[in-house]
Amino acid sequence: MKRPFVTLEQLRPIAAQYPTPFHLYDEKGIRENARRLYKAFAWNPGFREYFAVKATPNPQILKILREEGCGVDCSSLCELLMSGRCGFRGEEVMFSSNDTPAEEFALADRMGAIINLDDITHIDFLKATIGHIPKKISCRFNPGGVFQLGESKEGFQVMDNPGDAKYGLTRPQMTEAFRRLKEEGAEQFGIHAFLASNTLSNEYYPALARILFRTAVELKKETGAHITFINLSGGVGVPYKPDQPENDIFAIGEGVRRAYEEILVPAGMGDVALCTELGRFMLAPYGHLVTTAIHEKHTHKEYIGVDACAANLMRPAIYGAYHHITVMGKEDWPCDHKYDVTGSLCENCDKFAVDRMLPRIDMGDLLVIHDTGAHGHAMGYQYNGRLRSAEVLLQEDGTTRLIRRAETPEDYFATAVWD
Numbered sequence: 001m002k003r004p005f006v007t008l009e010q011l012r013p014i015a016a017q018y019p020t021p022f023h024l025y026d027e028k029g030i031r032e033n034a035r036r037l038y039k040a041f042a043w044n045p046g047f048r049e050y051f052a053v054k055a056t057p058n059p060q061i062l063k064i065l066r067e068e069g070c071g072v073d074c075s076s077l078c079e080l081l082m083s084g085r086c087g088f089r090g091e092e093v094m095f096s097s098n099d100t101p102a103e104e105f106a107l108a109d110r111m112g113a114i115i116n117l118d119d120i121t122h123i124d125f126l127k128a129t130i131g132h133i134p135k136k137i138s139c140r141f142n143p144g145g146v147f148q149l150g151e152s153k154e155g156f157q158v159m160d161n162p163g164d165a166k167y168g169l170t171r172p173q174m175t176e177a178f179r180r181l182k183e184e185g186a187e188q189f190g191i192h193a194f195l196a197s198n199t200l201s202n203e204y205y206p207a208l209a210r211i212l213f214r215t216a217v218e219l220k221k222e223t224g225a226h227i228t229f230i231n232l233s234g235g236v237g238v239p240y241k242p243d244q245p246e247n248d249i250f251a252i253g254e255g256v257r258r259a260y261e262e263i264l265v266p267a268g269m270g271d272v273a274l275c276t277e278l279g280r281f282m283l284a285p286y287g288h289l290v291t292t293a294i295h296e297k298h299t300h301k302e303y304i305g306v307d308a309c310a311a312n313l314m315r316p317a318i319y320g321a322y323h324h325i326t327v328m329g330k331e332d333w334p335c336d337h338k339y340d341v342t343g344s345l346c347e348n349c350d351k352f353a354v355d356r357m358l359p360r361i362d363m364g365d366l367l368v369i370h371d372t373g374a375h376g377h378a379m380g381y382q383y384n385g386r387l388r389s390a391e392v393l394l395q396e397d398g399t400t401r402l403i404r405r406a407e408t409p410e411d412y413f414a415t416a417v418w419d
C-alpha cells in the first residue's frame, strides 16, 4: 500500500499557508535515497551520480543533491546555466544532449563539463565550435534492436526499443569515433548508453553494464583508447502502482559489481569509474502534487474536479500514466467509489485518474497525487491560460520552505507583445 510522506494533520497547516495546488518535496526522503545509492556503489571508488536536471529543475533540489555528492546531467543551455548558478563546476557537470546547438557546446566547454557526444558528426561540429577536442570526452552508444529482459508469462519485465531511438552512435561508429577523437587529442574516454526507461527490475543496470563493459573492452583493444568512465545513465524506475515491486538499489549495485569483476577487472580495466544519470529514481517518490477537490459532477460518469490540472502534471494526460491518489485523512476508508478525477483544461485527456476506486470524496478534501517529484512540475506548461504551481520543500525538521513561487498572470503576460 502506498502511503503519503505526510499525514493530513501535517498537510492541513501547509495547505493553509500555500494555496493548492502545489508540489511538495520530502527533503529527508531525497537525502536518504541518495545516500542509499552511494552506499550501493561504494565499491567503485570513482562512482558519481549526475542527477538528470530535466526531471526536477529546481535550484534548491539541485543544492540538496550537491550536498549529497551528486553532480548534474544537463541537456540544454538553461539546465547548464541553472547548474552553474547552483555551484556545479567542471566535471560535476555531464552534458548529455542531442541535436545540440553550437552555443550549448560552447557553454558546456567553458564550464569544463564532460561532453557526451550523441553522434559521430558531432566530433567535427564540436571541434568547429570550440576549436579543439576536450581531453576527456564521452560517446553515447546505441546498440540498436530491441532490448528485453526477464521473460515470464506476463511478458518481459523490461522491454524497450533502442533501434527506434534517435540517440547515440552505432557500434561501428563507436570504434571510428574513438579513433578520430584520439587523433584529435582526446586522452580519457567514456561510454554512455540509455536502453530502457522506468525499469522495475534489479537486472536492468547489470544487463546494461555487461553490454557497456564488453563494449569498453573491445574498444580498448581496437583503438587503444584509455576508457576511464562508464555511464549507466538513467532508467531505473519507481513503482507508480501500489502492486508493483520496488527496485532494490543494493541488489542493483551488487549486480553491477559482479559484472565489473567478471568483465572489466580481468581485462585490466579495474580502474574504470562508474556514473549514473538517474532522475526519476532520485526524486519521483519524494514529490506529491497536493490538490483540493472543488467540484463533483454526476453525469454519464462520476467526476471529481480538482484545482490541479495537466499543466501541473502532464504524464497522465500525455501517456495515460498511472499516478496513485490518496484522499487525505481517508487512508483506511474502503475504496468503494468509482471516479474520474479531472483537471480543468478543455482537453478530455486532462484526467488524473479514470475509473479509479477511491474512498468517498467530499468537497474540500485534500488529495495527494503520488510520485510527482520527477517529470512532474518540470513538464508543466501554460496551455489554456493555466499557470504552473508553487513548489514547497518539507524540510528535515518538519518545517516548510517555498522553493518556487506559483506563476501569476503577470508571468503569463510577460512575453506577450501588447501594442
Ligand SMILES: *Cc1c(COP(=O)(O)O)cnc(C)c1O
Pocket: 052, 054, 055, 073, 075, 096, 194, 197, 198, 233, 234, 235, 236, 277, 278, 279, 280, 281, 374
Ligand atoms: C532523461 C534522461 C535521464 C534520466 O532518466 P530517468 O528515467 O529519469 O532516470 C538520464 N540521462 C539522459 C541522457 C536522459 O535524457
